[in-house]
Amino acid sequence: MEVVSFPCLLHLAVLLVSLCLLYLVYGRKSSHAKYPPGKTGWPIVGEMWELAVGGKPEDFIKERMRKYSPDVFQTSLFGANLAVFCGVSGNKFLFSNENKCVTSWWPRSVLRVLSFPEAVKQSPKDKSIELRSFLPEFLKPESLQHYIPVMDSMAQEHLEAYWSPLKQVKVFPLAKTYTFALACRLFISIKDPKNVNGFSIPFNDIGNGLFSVPVNFPGTAFNRAIRGSKVIHEEILSLIRQRKTELLENKDSEAIDLLSRILIASNKNGRTVDDKEIASNILGFLVASHDSTSILVTFVLNYLADHPHIYEKVLKEQMEIARTKAEGELLNWEDTKRMKYSWCVACEAMRLAPPALGTFREATQDFTYKGFTIPKGWKTHWNVYSTHKDPKYFPEPERFNPSRFEGDGPAPYTFVPFGGGPRICPGREYARLEVLVFMHNVVKKFKWEKVNPGEEILYTPTPTLANGLQIHLQHHKKW
Template sequence: MWLQRLCPLIQPTRMLPFTIVIPLLLLTILLVGVMKLRRRTTTHQYNLPPGSSGWPIVGESLELFRGNSEGVPEKFIVDRIERYGSHVFRTSLFGEPMAVLCGPAGNKFLFSNEGKKVGLWWPASVRRLMGPSLVSKSGEEAKAQKKMMMMGLFSLEGLVKCIPIMDEVTRHHLATHWQGQGEMKALPIIKHYTFEMACRLFMNITEPQLVSRLFTLFNVFIKGVISMDINLPGTRFYRAMRAADAIRKELRALVKQRRTAPDQLDILSYLQVNADDNRKFMPENEVVNNMLNLLFAGHDTSSSTLTLIMKYLAELPGVHEKVLKEQREIAASKAGGELLNWDDLQRMRYTWNVVSEVLRMTSPVNGSFREALVDIDLEGYTIPKGWKLLWSAAFTHKDDSLHQKAMEFDESRFEGSGPPPFSYVPFGGGPRMCLGKEFARMEILVFLHNLVNHFDWELLIPNEKISYDPMPTPVQGLPIRLRPRVRAV
């Protein structure tokens, strides 16, 4: 039975039929079984959290993936909390023993113990695709890299300079790809928009052919980021590895080209030059891996959020009307052709409350992983050193005890003091809170300002299903009927 469940993850090809794949899997299972037996002898003395290790190799990963594909990522956790009666439980995911810490208390523990009791960890698929040196940075090394990033584009001064550029790029995008359209799928167009924006602001790439090549490769790459790291032809991971190699080749050529003219004001320039050592070049592979990571993180979550905002606004006309009213007032205060600025974005309070509620209802990042650096005692249980840890934004965001009527859309939750501490965590928290949080806020608000002032839309598939792969997206790409707004500003 478990083998039948695993087989869909591997699509056999002429190069590698099942007659070869299955013996390889059986051999792997035997080896993993021996390793697990040895592991049990080292953890029997601990009072472990309640839970189950699931199937050989895959553990309970398939149940986790199933909840994502069904659009209920929190189901995996809710089912086990009800089964074990504990907000701390153990499981096995991606071939690793793992403790899941749920709710505000779990979030607070992980966010406040970064570098002390817990450290960064990612599944093997992420480490192999992103590069081990990039995803394993911790302690002072991670702080130094974050500081360098904050000195560049992600500083307040750098972000303020980005707003007019964002507005200009957005206006051109809507005029080119939206104006005159009747029916269209919003998701693929928005994904191209956010990727184009990331290329422009992170690396000053304006060549359409290069943007399109990278965009096509990234769509393949992203599908394999959170997957079983089975590098066999026909699997998602195999295709993602090939795409990652091609992306790195393109980025490496760009890095070599830029080193002959390193003074452009973008993230690539800041990464290439170490400001503390008189313009010393960062190693090429590290620059490339950093840019790959930034392009990945800098566009896919935003495109998911923007698409879902359009879905919610179409389903909630009262909310849509209030957003339009706020954005019309801001547009009316601008001179003809004048671009948005920082002060304009600070006036978009209601719109950001709506965005925040969309992020709560369908967080673009379900959670993240850590590793226990020491034996951890928590709620009467011991989590052994070396075990992996998982926290879940989706579970915390859907908890009725933290958010009244959690399954109902209510943007007023974010008025005043907002939700309870550590109960709303779409950007993570602690030292590893998302570096691009403010960048994402700006990009989303600039896009919505232009969109609602110039277009209205209706959904062609009401109540379209949402799946997580790995970001939450409408399964049909959000088909819409677009109409120019008669009284566009």
């Protein structure tokens, strides 16, 4: 038997003592930190596959709430590890602590699609603050009310061109056509249908790949989204240069679209805003206003087809408004304020089929929530599915019942399609007007039935109908 030398024993002893000290220092320290339970899934992909194509997002959330914690759990989505805050308490905490212990954050995969490559390295917080600084004037009621006649006339033109000649249509692609054309008109004053259609092809690639599994290989949805983003960015940059020239030649002209308002506001602030930054902001506005509203319009029509008695109530409300209008007179702000039941219908559609999953925050300091430690730098997420079908707040949660939103409506922090707190979606009023104006025109003109009453709802991860919601149209007699 070989005899171990004293120097070897000494080195071994030093190593063991060092390991013990490391354990005592770091192991004891970590034992005090109780992190939210959960798993992060595969490298890079995380649990995105399970969320995006593994079934209903609500099942993804509820399963982990049951398995790990009803308050907060860990996962990995969109290329980042997240602490998902759940329930009314989770929503209230994140909404109420904006700029206290959490701040806005977006996954790099989303920024990579919506921004220029060099901008991805910048602070999402700084970009978000910059983005919102341009919005208030454009999205205030006193500004939006001037766009209602444009929404009305474009809805009429859209239905006459794409719906009236046909006995059967697919709602979802047509809803996307309408919402995109309207956004192009109001945000960047693109009116020519040919230009809008050319713009829409790469734009659809962005919508299809923005929240896909963030793997950038040729042929993937994420790769197509990045390539579509490059095309749109270049088109918007060209438009910015043209608009700047027009504004210089006629400085007293009043801006009516979002792009001109941004350019004028940046000049009034006495600083130069990078054209690429403006282009990314405009692209973000187009995406936000297009995808979610198209989904909402589709599901409003879906549920109205399923519930004829609710359709009749919406029709009655809208016809009462229509009868007060002179021939050719367009809708106005006061008309939309009378569409109360119609908005209850839209809200119930958003509860059952939320157009957006939720958004993200980043911890700006260490804090404790429900006994769990959230370290500084951790990313957090709130999700609509943790409350929208909670029977505690929505009895018979699977039943379509717009009356839930009458009177005082749901309890605070339970219905959150637009988020809440200081960072509540700034475009919520724009979306409300767009949907109500479209509902007014479509129910006034048509009644419809589903081609396939059992058409499946798919999630990618946002909801859509498997065949785009095919419906048979029945024209109303002239009222």
